[in-house]
Amino acid sequence: MVDTPLRLSAEEMRRLGYRAVDEVVEHLATLRERPVGSPPVRERIEGLLDVGLPDGPSDPIEVLAEAVGRVREFIVHTDHPRFLAYIPGPSTYVGAVADFIASGLNVFAGQWLVGSGPAIMERIVIDWLRTLCGLPDTGGGLFVSGGTMANLVAVHAARSESADDGGLIYVTSQTHSSIRKGLRFLGFGPDQLRVVGTDESHRMDLVSLKEQIACDRRGGYQPLCVVATAGTTNTGAVDPLDELADLCADHGLWLHVDGAYGAAAVLSDRGGDLLKGLGRADSIALDPHKWWYQPYEVGCVLVRDETTLIDAFSMNAEYLRETRHGSGPLNYYDLGPQLTRGFRALKLWMSLKTFGLDEFRKAVERGMALAEHAQDLLLKGDRWEVVTPAQLAILTFRPRVPDARPEAVDSVTRRIAAGTLEDGFALVLTTEIDERPVLRLCITHPETTVGDIEETIALLERLADEAVATQGLR
Structure with missing residues (x-):
């Protein structure tokens, strides 16, 4: 090691990096031959891993070998071709390399002054996704950790557009639990959640929704947002998006579509038919780390009108003054809750450029x-x-x-x-x-x-x- 704190020599960095690449390639090349996973035993795992905080250095190759061995031993391989249990799926090697590049260059993707190139690249990828989902040119969005955060950002934007913080949110029994979690985080009370019925196909029932909205208005309540799902976690059902868009337009309600995995099917003709009306939503959540094969974490929130995110999240602080200077500054801290944020867009950009749509x-x-x-x-x-x-x-x-x-x-x-x-x-x-x-x-x-x-x-x-x-x- 060089005589500088926390720094390896150039040769040591190359040796460690080459070994890391070999380990990942070996993992991917032999994955099909190995078990998907095994039942975890906490006591055994803690006994092997909890060995105390080291005071002195160790050989980085040995540390890498131990890390790979222990991690691979004690995970279920969600990137395995026979992992059929949940929707989160495999990543591409290209996406993994992109994550390494983004981390290795230590890209700060929160504000314009220090990350103008990454900001423009993220805007380009957001525009690709916006176009695929059918949203207009006024739309925009940003990358977040996953569907939970995407749903949270969208619902907060909906509330910020309303003059009534006490508005009601409409869901079904098939709505993802992240919506309820996000509502609690945002300060919505249980009395602001309405669970409407579903039809025989487990889709949001329009008659039930209309009746609930009418009942709430008669009771003096203010409906705010309908949360539809494009691909439910339980069954893959798609709520009637086109009809819900009509209803929301008639009643002045925000339509959010949780398409965390299902929105990816817009690429398919059959999927596009099922998702008819997706482009009429006010906001959409989708997760490229699900059905678009990216490494965790990369979720995305899209909105019909980007100014709704700016209205909900824009901030001014004395230490950020210079970030608003220059030619067309694009500060993603104005569009979401994070100031410090990594460069999530790179992996999807590289994967789409490498393989093609x-x-x-x-x-x-x-x-x-x-x-x-x-x-x-x-x-x-x-x-x-x-x-x-x-x-x-x-x-x-x-x-x-x-x-x-x-x-x-x-x-x-x-x-x-x-x-x-x-x-x-x-x-x-x-x-x-x-x-x-x-x-x-x-x-x-x-x-x-x-x-x-x-x-x-x-x-x-x-x-x-x-x-x-x-x-x-x-």
């Missing part, structure tokens, strides 16, 4: 096609009940157990999910539909194959047989 489109369409293939396999025999059909690459189902009570079927369903984690070949977990557990396939990995799906369903059938036998149901 058509490759992303093929990958999204592949996920939807594989979900439909899985549905066909499940419907071929009498072993499975498809609870919600394949939509936006999500499918839910449960085992059929003749003459068994619903509680027994529910127990078998949960046992199957637990068994996949213990087995390690693929990971399939549960969610709940109508207060009963169902297995859910989320097929968003671009490297998942037909063979992966067929072998995973074969695994589920074996685990179902074992669970049924263990419970004495046959």
Whole structure:
């Protein structure tokens, strides 16, 4: 090491960097051959990792080797082609390199004076996403950590546009929990949340919404915002966006669309049909680290009129005076809650430039096609009940157990999910539909194959047989 605090020599930096690249490439090249994950045992993990704070230096290559080994051992690989449990999916190697570059150059992407190039690059990528989603030229947005923060920023912008801090927010039982969390964070009380009904497809029901709005207005309350979902976490359902846009326009309400994963399907013709009306929203949340294959964290909030973000978040401070000078300063601290923020836009910019939009489109369409293939396999025999059909690459189902009570079927369903984690070949977990557990396939990995799906369903059938036998149901 050089005789400077916290600095390696140029040769040591190269050696460490080359080794890090080799480790990542090895991880990606051999990922399919390894288990998706295993059940975590906290005591074992703490025993291996909690060894005290070091006072002196260590060889950086040895530290890297220990870090990679321990991290890889104690994670479930959400970037595995047979990780089918949740929507967050794989990243691209290009995106990972972009993250390294952004960190290595230590880019500050919060204000114009020290990050004008990154600011313009972020604006360009935001414009790409705005155009894809159908928002007008007046629109804008910014990158945030993920869908939770994107939803929070959007709802705060909606409230800032209203003269009434006591406005009501309308959701359904299928709305993502991040909305409720964000509302609490923003100071909305439980009495400001209205949960409206859903139709048989688990979409927001327009009649229920209209009745609730009318009832609230008769009671002297002020409706503020309707939160629609483009691709629910449970079933992939898309609320009727076009009709909701009409209703919100008629009633002067803000329409926010949580499209954290589902908005990515605008790239597909079939997805575009499902998402008709997306471009009429006042705000949209989407997560490129889900179905657009970027490393965590990169969420995005888009708005129909960028001035709504400025009105909600713009700040003036004496130490920021010079950041407002120059030619067309673009300060992202005026558009969101963060002043210090990393350069999240670079990974999506590099990935889109490297692969092109058509490759992303093929990958999204592949996920939807594989979900439909899985549905066909499940419907071929009498072993499975498809609870919600394949939509936006999500499918839910449960085992059929003749003459068994619903509680027994529910127990078998949960046992199957637990068994996949213990087995390690693929990971399939549960969610709940109508207060009963169902297995859910989320097929968003671009490297998942037909063979992966067929072998995973074969695994589920074996685990179902074992669970049924263990419970004495046959």
